[in-house]
Amino acid sequence: xxxxxxxxxxxxxxxxxxxxxxxxxxxxxxxxxxxxxxxxxxxxxxxxxxxxxxxxxxxxxxxxxxxxxxxxxxxxxxxxxxxxxxxxxxxxxxxxxxxxxxxxxxxxxxxxxxxxxxxxxxxxxxxxxxxxxxxxxxxxxxxxxxxxxxxxxxxxxxxxxxxxxxxxxxxxxxxxxxxxxxxxxxxxxxxxxxxxxxxxxxxxxxxxxxxxxxxxxxxxxxxxxxxxxxxxxxxxxxxxxxxxxxxxxxxxxxxxxxxxxxxxxxxxxxxxxxxxxxxxxxxxxxxxxxxxxxxxxxxxxxxxxxxxxxxxxxxxxxxxxxxxxxxxxxxxxxxxxxxxxxxxxxxxxxxxxxxxxxxxxxxxxxxxxxxxxxxxxxxxxxxxxxxxxxxxxxxxxxxxxxxxxxxxxxxxxxxxxxxxxxxxxxxxxxxxxxxxxxxxxxxxxxxxxxxxxxxxxxxxxxxxxxxxxxxxxxxxxxxxxxxxxxxxxxxxxxxxxxxxxxxxxxxxxxxxxxxxxxxxxxxx
Numbered sequence: 001x002x003x004x005x006x007x008x009x010x011x012x013x014x015x016x017x018x019x020x021x022x023x024x025x026x027x028x029x030x031x032x033x034x035x036x037x038x039x040x041x042x043x044x045x046x047x048x049x050x051x052x053x054x055x056x057x058x059x060x061x062x063x064x065x066x067x068x069x070x071x072x073x074x075x076x077x078x079x080x081x082x083x084x085x086x087x088x089x090x091x092x093x094x095x096x097x098x099x100x101x102x103x104x105x106x107x108x109x110x111x112x113x114x115x116x117x118x119x120x121x122x123x124x125x126x127x128x129x130x131x132x133x134x135x136x137x138x139x140x141x142x143x144x145x146x147x148x149x150x151x152x153x154x155x156x157x158x159x160x161x162x163x164x165x166x167x168x169x170x171x172x173x174x175x176x177x178x179x180x181x182x183x184x185x186x187x188x189x190x191x192x193x194x195x196x197x198x199x200x201x202x203x204x205x206x207x208x209x210x211x212x213x214x215x216x217x218x219x220x221x222x223x224x225x226x227x228x229x230x231x232x233x234x235x236x237x238x239x240x241x242x243x244x245x246x247x248x249x250x251x252x253x254x255x256x257x258x259x260x261x262x263x264x265x266x267x268x269x270x271x272x273x274x275x276x277x278x279x280x281x282x283x284x285x286x287x288x289x290x291x292x293x294x295x296x297x298x299x300x301x302x303x304x305x306x307x308x309x310x311x312x313x314x315x316x317x318x319x320x321x322x323x324x325x326x327x328x329x330x331x332x333x334x335x336x337x338x339x340x341x342x343x344x345x346x347x348x349x350x351x352x353x354x355x356x357x358x359x360x361x362x363x364x365x366x367x368x369x370x371x372x373x374x375x376x377x378x379x380x381x382x383x384x385x386x387x388x389x390x391x392x393x394x395x396x397x398x399x400x401x402x403x404x405x406x407x408x409x410x411x412x413x414x415x416x417x418x419x420x421x422x423x424x425x426x427x428x429x430x431x432x433x434x435x436x437x438x439x440x441x442x443x444x445x446x447x448x449x450x451x452x453x454x455x456x457x458x459x460x461x462x463x464x465x466x467x468x469x470x471x472x473x474x475x476x477x478x479x480x481x482x483x484x485x486x487x488x489x490x491x492x493x494x495x496x497x498x499x500x501x502x503x504x505x506x507x508x509x510x511x512x513x514x515x516x517x518x519x520x521x522x523x524x
Contacts, residue, residue, distance in 0.1 A: 001092075001094060001113040001114065001115040002113060002114050002115070003111060003112070003113045003282040003283075003285065004112050004113065004114055004126075004128060004278060004279075004282050005111065005112040005128060005130070005278045005281060005282055006109070006110070006111040006112070006281045006282050006284075006285035007109065007110055007111075007130075007134055007204035007205065007281060008107065008108070008109040008145070008285065008287075008288055009107070009108045009109070009137065009138070009141075009143035009144065009145060009150055009204070010105060010106075010107060010143070010144050010145065010288070011105060011106040011107070011108060011141050011142060011143055011144075012104075012105050012142065012144065013104075013105070013106075013142065025140065025141070026077070026097075026099040026108065026137065027077070027099075029133060029136050029137060029140065030079060030097055030133060031048050032136075033131065033132055033133040033136070034046070034048065034063070034081060035047070035048075036132070038057060041086045042058070044057075044058075048063065052065055053065060053066070060083065060084050060089075061082070061083045061084075062081075062082045062083075063079065063080070063081045063082075064079070064080045065077070065078070065079045065080075066078050068294055068295075068297070068298045069294075070293065070294055070297040071297075073102065073103055074100065074101065074102045074290050074293055074294050074297075075100065075101050075294065076098065076099070076100040076101075076290070076291055076294035076295065077098070077099045077100075078096070078097065078098045078099075079096070079097045080094065080095070080096050080097075081094070081095045081096075081097075082094045085114075085124075087125065088124065088125065089117075090116060090117050090118045090120055091114060091115070091116060091117070091124055092114070092115045092116075092117055093112065093113070093114055094112070094113045094114075094115065095110065095111070095112055095131070096109075096110070096111045096113070097109070097110050097133070098110075098287070098291055100288060100290040100291040100294055101290065102290050105290070106141075106290070107288035107289075107290050107291055108137055108141070108143065109285075109287065109288065109291065110131060110133065110134055111282075111285060112128070112131070114126075128274070128275070128278060129201070129274070130201065130202070130203055130204060130205070130274070134203055134204045135152050135200065135203050138150040138151065138152060138203055138204065139152060145176050145177045145204075146174050146175055146176035146177065147168075147172055147174055147175060148169075148175065148176070148177050148207045149207075150203065150204055150207075151199065151203070151207070152199055152200045152203050153196050153199050153200075154182065154195035154196050154198065154199040154208040154209065154210040155207060155208065155209045155210070156209075156210050156212040157181075157209050157210065157211050157212060157216050158212055158213050158216055159213050159215035159216045159218075159219050161216075162216050162219040162220050162223065163219070163223065165209065165220075166220070166223045166224065169209075170238050170242045171242060171243070171244075173241070175240045175241075175242075176240055177205070177206055177207050177240065178205070178206040178207075178237050178238065178239055178240065178277065179206070179207055179209060179237075179238040179242075180198065180202065180206045180207070180208045180209070180235065180236070180237055180238075180273065181209045181210075181211065181220075181230045181235070181236050181238065182195045182198065182208065182209070182210045182211065182230075182235050183211045183217050183230045183231045183232060183233060183234050183235070184211060184212075184213075184214060184217070184233060185232055185233035185256065186214065186231070186232045186233075189214055190233075191210070191233070192233045192235070192256050192259050192269075193235065193259065193268075193269050193270065195208055195209075195210035196208075197270065198235075198269075198270050198273070201270045201273075201274050202270075202273060202274060202277060205274070205277040205278065205281055206237070206273075206277055211230070211231075217229070217230065217231035217232070218231075224244050225244060225248075227248040228244065228246065228248055228251065230253070232255075232256070233255075233256040234253055234254060234255050234256065235253075235254045235259070235269060235273075236251060236252065236253045236254070237251055237252045237273070237276075238251050239251055252276075254269060379415050379416070379419055380415070381410075381415050382407045382410040382412055382414075382415045382418050383404070383407045383408045383410070384415065385407070385415040385416070385418040385419035385422070386399060386403060386404055386407040386418065386422070387404065387407075388419060389419060389422035389423065389426075390404070392426075393422060393423065393425075393426040396425075396426045396429040396430065397422060397425060397426055397429070421454070424449075424452045424454060427452075428448045428449065428452075431448065432445060432448045
């Protein structure tokens with residue numbers, strides 16, 4: 001909601017000693033004001049119930065009332081009245097009336113707010129005025145704003161009173177209301193606007209002073225710079241905090257010609273001044289100290305009640321679910337202890353497994369396997385070496401046709417190394433997989449190559465992989481390795497050519513290595 005208007009009055013004195021200053025007086029004035037509105041705009045009679053909390057006079061209209069008292073004796077009564085705009089149902093007005101009391105003083109406040117209930121890009125047509133209730137309260141109660149008394153009539157200023165007006169009103173640092181000064185024209189000593197009508201329009205927003213004599217304007221000019229004075233039918237606003245050194249533009253001045261131009265535009269100076277002061281009042285409004293204290297005490301009591309309710313709920317829930325919560329906490333602690341014991345057991349098993357592998361693995365330094373040799377008369381080329389191995393080691397090795405073709409094209413003279421590598425693979429197959437079911441154990445597969453000074457790689461090179469892939473596409477691609485009907489799960493798995501081949505290299509002393517993994521695979 002947008003706040004458009006606000007007033008707040010202080011009412012000095014014992015609020016309980018005078019019936020006119022009691023909440024009942026403000027309550028009756030408020031009821032009368034609301035009733036007259038419904039008679040004027042809705043042509044209906046409404047009667048607010050006694051001690052009501054919420055009341056709906058008609059659809060879309062709602063009136064709420066509340067009161068509270070502190071332990072120190074301060075009290076606060078508030079009423080909020082919400083209703084649609086009489087000429088535009090998409091706008092919702094809200095009037096808030098507050099009357100607060102302490103043993104020594106009272107406060108009255110009224111604010112008007114406006115809210116839009118639908119998105120319509122059309123400026124609201126408002127004819128905002130001071131609510132009649134403000135003038136009634138000001139005339140019924142001894143209302144003040146700072147040092148100024150709230151009245152519905154202009155305060156006349158004669159020449160003899162100008163000095164006091166300047167020193168104790170305009171220059172008063174405690175002044176909180178604007179002082180609107182109306183002067184007479186020089187040629188006929190008439191006012192351009194009616195000071196009393198202006199005072200009624202601005203009641204609660206400003207104090208209107210009328211310079212009732214020509215000499216009063218002259219004396220006012222003598223006491224301050226001429227550009228800060230008011231004379232010859234002009235109207236001027238002196239804001240609170242006025243100083244003789246202020247720039248003239250800080251305190252608006254309306255000459256008779258300016259007032260005439262406003263009238264030609266279809267407005268009146270009273271309307272312009274009211275709109276300007278209402279905007280300032282809406283922005284500057286704050287609740288009074290008594291109201292603030294009562295509202296804060298009410299909030300504190302609400303927090304205390306909520307805290308007590310939460311404590312009661314906590315105790316009740318503890319009684320109902322306390323045993324179950326304890327049981328779950330004990331079970332959770334037991335499970336945590338069980339998990340820790342399993343973690344310790346797993347760690348121990350891992351250590352034992354590592355020790356067992358070290359014990360079972362052959363020591364390459366202590367085991368020196370003889371390197372097989374081939375008779376010079378038996379093989380004279382790489383092709384003969386591969387063919388002999390195919391014939392002699394067919395029970396453990398399967399040599400692909402592509403390997404034979406590659407060997408036929410080879411011009412290498414290291415055919416003995418080729419045959420030796422194939423024979424070593426034959427031996428490893430019998431030694432490693434033949435011991436899979438024995439009590440001795442087999443150790444790691446890659447450790448089987450160490451005694452023969454052969455490097456083992458679990459991955460193949462890019463060239464070997466491409467050859468393997470091409471061979472795998474052949475219908476003759478081999479199946480997974482098996483030894484004496486032993487499943488690969490019981491021994492170290494040897495990958496088939498369709499997935500990956502082991503690459504073996506025999507390192508001869510003083511010579512380069514010979515790769516044979518691309519031409520053979522272990523056979524089961």
